[in-house]
Amino acid sequence: DAGVTQSPTHLIKTRGQQVTLRCSPKSGHDTVSWYQQALGQGPQFIFQYYEEEERQRGNFPDRFSGHQFPNYSSELNVNALLLGDSALYLCASSLLGEYSNQPQHFGDGTRLSIL
């Protein structure tokens, strides 16, 4: 049973460029959340997708956008990259069930470095 997989594992970009990160949720999960984790900090919620729609959004600018596909996989896009976007980007999946706030299963993340 495959867990959450993310690609690529590492990425180096320069300021002003655009990047797309990918995530495949755990089998059977239908909800995907994205987090940004700066070095030494806790993960910060970016947004959450369910049924191909952005359901919730954290305090991140419009440069951060996403998409969820019919097979529940998801992409995170960041435009006009800034040095401060350097971080570990984590994808987490869960199952929307009777009870909200289900435990989330995390991938190992994509380490994004901006030069």
Place this chain on the structure above:
Amino acid sequence: SQQGEEDPQALSIQEGENATMNCSYKTSINNLQWYRQNSGRGLVHLILIRSNEREKHSGRLRVTLDTSKKSSSLLITASRAADTASYFCAPAANAGGTSYGKLTFGQGTILTVHP
């Protein structure tokens, strides 16, 4: 805010000792979850305690929740070197008027267990 704040920021103990980490939060919650993160990896869900529960056990883990004080604690008994990791609490609550939930993480407690 819903964000959990972990205390202490760092904890260093010897193998076989118990480790206690605390979490405080400010708003009403549906449940509170604890996660572990090994260096450079994604987060791993450890345990979920619902707002109507006071204590929960899972193997060497014991979690307590005091909703009147808006606090929780995670106890790891008979610690092992493999328990060395960062530990995060995540209070979980519904977005106002919806069944949607999200997790908000603090900075975590860095636990080091010396062999």
